[in-house]
Amino acid sequence: MGGLNYSWPDSLWWSTHLDFQQSPPQINLVETKHRVNSQAGTISDFYGNLLFYSNGCFIRNKDYTLMVNSDTLVPVYSYFNNCSTSSLAPRDGMIIFKDNYRISKYWCINQGVDLIKYPGGGFNLFIKLYYAIVDMNENGGLGSVISKGNFVEPDSLYAGIHAIPHQNGKDWWVMLGDEYTNTFYPMLIDSMGPRVTDTIFLAGAPPKNAGAGGQVVFSPIGDRFLQFTPDQGTYWMDFDRSTGAVSNLQHYQWETTDLFGGASISPSGQYAYFNDYTSVWQMDLWDADPPSTFTLIGEWDGYVDENNSPVGFSKQRLGPDCRIYIGPSDFTRYIHIIEYPNRPYPDCSFQQRYIHTPTYITEGMPNFPLFRVGSQWPVCDSTLAIPTAVHEPDHHSSDLTLWPNPCTTALTVDLGHLPGPDVWMQVYDLQGRMLEKHPASGVQEVLFTAHWSPGMYVVRLIDEQGRSKVGKVVKD
Numbered sequence: 001m002g003g004l005n006y007s008w009p010d011s012l013w014w015s016t017h018l019d020f021q022q023s024p025p026q027i028n029l030v031e032t033k034h035r036v037n038s039q040a041g042t043i044s045d046f047y048g049n050l051l052f053y054s055n056g057c058f059i060r061n062k063d064y065t066l067m068v069n070s071d072t073l074v075p076v077y078s079y080f081n082n083c084s085t086s087s088l089a090p091r092d093g094m095i096i097f098k099d100n101y102r103i104s105k106y107w108c109i110n111q112g113v114d115l116i117k118y119p120g121g122g123f124n125l126f127i128k129l130y131y132a133i134v135d136m137n138e139n140g141g142l143g144s145v146i147s148k149g150n151f152v153e154p155d156s157l158y159a160g161i162h163a164i165p166h167q168n169g170k171d172w173w174v175m176l177g178d179e180y181t182n183t184f185y186p187m188l189i190d191s192m193g194p195r196v197t198d199t200i201f202l203a204g205a206p207p208k209n210a211g212a213g214g215q216v217v218f219s220p221i222g223d224r225f226l227q228f229t230p231d232q233g234t235y236w237m238d239f240d241r242s243t244g245a246v247s248n249l250q251h252y253q254w255e256t257t258d259l260f261g262g263a264s265i266s267p268s269g270q271y272a273y274f275n276d277y278t279s280v281w282q283m284d285l286w287d288a289d290p291p292s293t294f295t296l297i298g299e300w301d302g303y304v305d306e307n308n309s310p311v312g313f314s315k316q317r318l319g320p321d322c323r324i325y326i327g328p329s330d331f332t333r334y335i336h337i338i339e340y341p342n343r344p345y346p347d348c349s350f351q352q353r354y355i356h357t358p359t360y361i362t363e364g365m366p367n368f369p370l371f372r373v374g375s376q377w378p379v380c381d382s383t384l385a386i387p388t389a390v391h392e393p394d395h396h397s398s399d400l401t402l403w404p405n406p407c408t409t410a411l412t413v414d415l416g417h418l419p420g421p422d423v424w425m426q427v428y429d430l431q432g433r434m435l436e437k438h439p440a441s442g443v444q445e446v447l448f449t450a451h452w453s454p455g456m457y458v459v460r461l462i463d464e465q466g467r468s469k470v471g472k473v474v475k476d
Contacts, residue, residue, distance in 0.1 A: 001327070002361030003035045016357040020320040021048050024385035029358045033064045037364040041094040043106060051136060052143055053366075056094045056110045057083035059134065061142040068144040073132055074112030090127050090159030091260075092215055092315060097163055097369045100170040101191040104137040108145075109161060109174060109194070127157040127179060129187075131194055152194050154178070154185060158227070163369035164218040166190075167242040172369070175225050175239075177216060182235070182251075184227075186244035202235060202249045213260030215315055220380070221269040222373040224285065228263035230256050230276050236285065241374070252283075252291040260363075264316035264324050266341035267380050271348070273297075273338060275313040277329050280338075282345050297338075298350040302428070302458035302470040305332045310428060311353055314363045321384035331360045339386075355387055400471030402459060408476050409450040413459060415443055416469060428458040449475055 003015040015032040018025055032053070039056030050062045059070035074083075093111030109131045115124075129152045138144030158177035166173060171190040178184070182202035187194055214229040218239065225246070226236040233253030237246045258276035265272050265285070272283045272290075278300040284293035303311045312329035313336060319325050324338040333356055339349040372379050401414035413425065425445055427436040438445070440461060447459070452475040461469045 001036050001040055001365050002357065002359045003032055003037070014359050016359045016361055018319075018387065020384065023383075025321065025387045027355065027357065027387060031064065033060060034058070036366075037362050038091045039094040039110060040364040040366045041096040041108060041110065042366040042368070043096040043098075051106075052096075052134065054094060054096070054108060054110075056112070059108070059132075059143075059145065063142065065142070067134070067142065068139050069148070070132075070145045073108070073110060073145075073148055074130055091213065091363055092160040092367055093127070095161055095163050095174070095367050095369055097172055097371070099133070104135055106134040106136065107172070107189060107194075108132040108134060109163070109189075111157060111159065111161065114155075126155050127159055128155050129157060129161070129176065150194075152187065153196060156180065158214070158216070158229075160214065160216045160227075162216050162218050162225075162367070164222055164239075164241065165370070165373050165375075167374065169374060173218075173239075173241065173244055175216060175218070177227050184225075184237075184246065186246070188244060197244050198246075200246050200249070202237075202251065204251070213258075215261065215263040217264055217316075218370055218373075219265040219269040219285075220267045220318060220370060220373070222370065223269060224265065226263060226265060226272060228261060228274050230258045230261040234263065234272070234274060234283075236272070236290075250290070252294065254281075254294065260314065260329065262314055262316040262326060264318055264341075266324075267318065267322045267382075268342045271341060271344070273316060273324060273341065275316065275326060277312045277314075280313060280326070280336075280350055282348060284344070295345045297345045297348060298352065301352055302460065302472055303353065304426070304428065304458075304460055304462075304470070305334070307331070308426075308434065315365060317365045317368075318380065320380055321386075322380040322382040323386075325355075325365060327361060327363055327365050329363070331362045333357045333360055335361075400459060400461060400469040402471050402473055406474040406476045407449050409448065411447040411449050411459070411473055413440075413445045413447060413461070413471075415440055415445060415461060423461055423463045426460045426462065428460065429455070 015030050015036050017028040017030040036055050042053040043051050059067040090111050096108050099105035113125050114128050131150045132148035134143050135146045136143040156179045158179050163174045174187045176185040184200045185196045186198050188197050216227045225239045228234045235251050237249040256276045261276040263274050270286045274281045280298040282295050282297050283290050287293045300312050309330040309332045311332045311334050314327040314329040317325045324341045326336040334353040335355040336352050337354040423440045425438045425440040456474050459471050
């Protein structure tokens with residue numbers, strides 16, 4: 001995951017690799033040749049050896065070279081507007097799995113944005129679904145794309161896809177959501193290829209906005225499907241892996257103004273986790289009234305990295321070690337974790353910036369199907385040790401003393417004799433936007449806050465060496 005085509009230290013076409021074949025898992029630096037962020041599809045063989053990977057734009061082999069015929073996986077608009085400098089939007093819109101009917105064949109399912117022009121003038125952008133087929137027997141075992149650009153109806157989708165095995169152990173299910181309405185489409189991939197088998201409408205819930213910042217997931221035990229939409233809350237439903245039938249559709253909405261976030265379900269299937277840019281919540285899906293268990297388990301602590309990027313929260317992934325990993329919302333080098341997701345809060349142990357990665361990453365971690373559902377293998381292995389790149393106690397940041405808190409017209413900040421001749425005071429909102437920046441000196445500084453809107457803010461002091469102090473304040 002990660003990698004940039006910018007001249008930042010140790011990030012030019014390099015990515016972070018988490019190797020769970022060792023215990024504790026190892027974190028390595030890999031030259032992947034292209035950015036792996038918003039869309040990240042990866043596939044290995046039975047023994048965990050890399051076969052190929054993709055960012056939704058094109059595919060690279062296990063030796064990191066471009067796979068034959070792997071360009072233009074998506075419409076021309078997406079390819080030329082997203083793929084030249086970055087990985088593809090929409091977020092979480094790619095997934096790869098084996099074709100169980102044809103030896104050496106693999107399905108690459110991904111979303112792309114297409115531009116539709118109307119005869120009378122004007123245009124619109126739609127998220128559409130496409131698939132390609134890879135044959136790993138081609139090109140001396142490095143693989144070749146033998147079919148691509150195949151469009152699957154419908155043509156106005158919500159961003160993000162996830163996959164789960166059929167009850168028969170050979171076919172696959174992918175659940176799709178409509179971009180604007182509460183409509184869901186189970187898609188079956190069998191020996192005949194992908195096709196939508198049903199159209200399901202959730203009555204009584206507010207319609208979704210045309211956002212692309214949530215996440216869709218099946219439960220690790222295969223009994224539920226969940227879609228999180230930051231501006232409209234969460235939708236969840238029971239799912240039948242034999243028929244694709246959906247039942248017991250439910251919706252819960254809460255207050256958040258963010259457009260981006262993530263979601264996951266614990267290995268047991270009991271707890272759902274959600275996050276927007278600054279907050280993480282837990283909900284008990286086994287309770288008779290799940291929304292009554294909705295609990296805030298963590299908030300962004302105001303940490304801003306060495307490049308002035310707020311280290312917020314983005315997509316979630318259940319790891320092979322039964323921990324939930326939460327990626328950062330900006331280009332930073334940190335991953336957050338929920339260490340014991342099968343436990344209720346506070347025993348679930350949410351920890352910010354637990355892993356310090358060697359490269360800058362954002363949003364995208366590899367989007368894997370739930371390969372082991374219905375197999376002889378456990379969904380995950382909780383006996384695996386914690387990753388080795390544990391973030392040590394932060395020597396860059398410490399609590400900042402400021403008063404009064406809450407404030408109204410003015411705020412006094414204690415500089416605490418922060419070393420360095422050049423010290424700056426920065427003010428951020430909870431969306432990570434820098435609102436003010438002032439030089440600071442002496443022992444105390446006064447910020448005038450009468451013009452601030454009511455709410456919570458983060459105040460940060462930083463010197464020329466990157467050492468900082470951070471504090472939160474509420475403006476009445």
